[in-house]
Amino acid sequence: MISVLMFFACLYPVFLWVGLGLTGGLTANPPEYLIRSSGEWALVALCVVLLATPLSRYARISVLLKHRRMLGLFAYFYSILHLLGWAFWEQGFGLEAMWLDVVTRWFITVGVVAFVLLTPLALTSTYGWMRRLGRNWKRLHYGIYPAIGLSIWHFWLVRAGKNDFFEVWIYLAVVFLLCLPRIIQLRHHK
């Protein structure tokens, strides 16, 4: 039952977009709104994945930890929608135009690297891959940290064009706070 609720909660952005679409609330530029919104929801989902462990360890609330795989896959799902939105609305699915954008716009390059880093994590999220990779599974999944770092850098570069960093600072602070217990733990193990 909790899993079903969790699944629908993760679909909240989709319901939101459909609702806004039906009521004319997707701003004056719906493609831009949807590209941005999917990117932000991908980042939110990655932050919720990071929250799972500290929430279970310090507050004894394990619901996120139990559904971490689902949350991670939703983060990837929103990244794919974000990527598709850019590929379709900004590049008309033209391979050459997409390639040109990747190599000429720095923020796109960083976003693509973040997406590429997330891909093996999503592909190996099944129990079968967990078993097959053994200890290496955990090592591979540490890739979430550079992926989040690059996503925030990408976000920073997007906002640099508008000189509006407020939200980026909030995400940075949240990610730093969520990583703090892990950093402290690593120092204790040394």
Ligand code: HEM
């Ligand atoms: C395939 C790689 C990616 C491409 C091509 C891409 C492309 C874009 C584009 C075109 C924008 C809008 C820029 C603007 O309106 O000026 C954007 C914004 C954004 N992207 Fe990405 N992105 C990619 C990967 C990612 C990933 C992996 C994440 C996070 C997990 C992400 C998070 C964001 C965020 C948070 C924004 C800013 C939204 C805002 O300003 O409110 N992107 N991206």
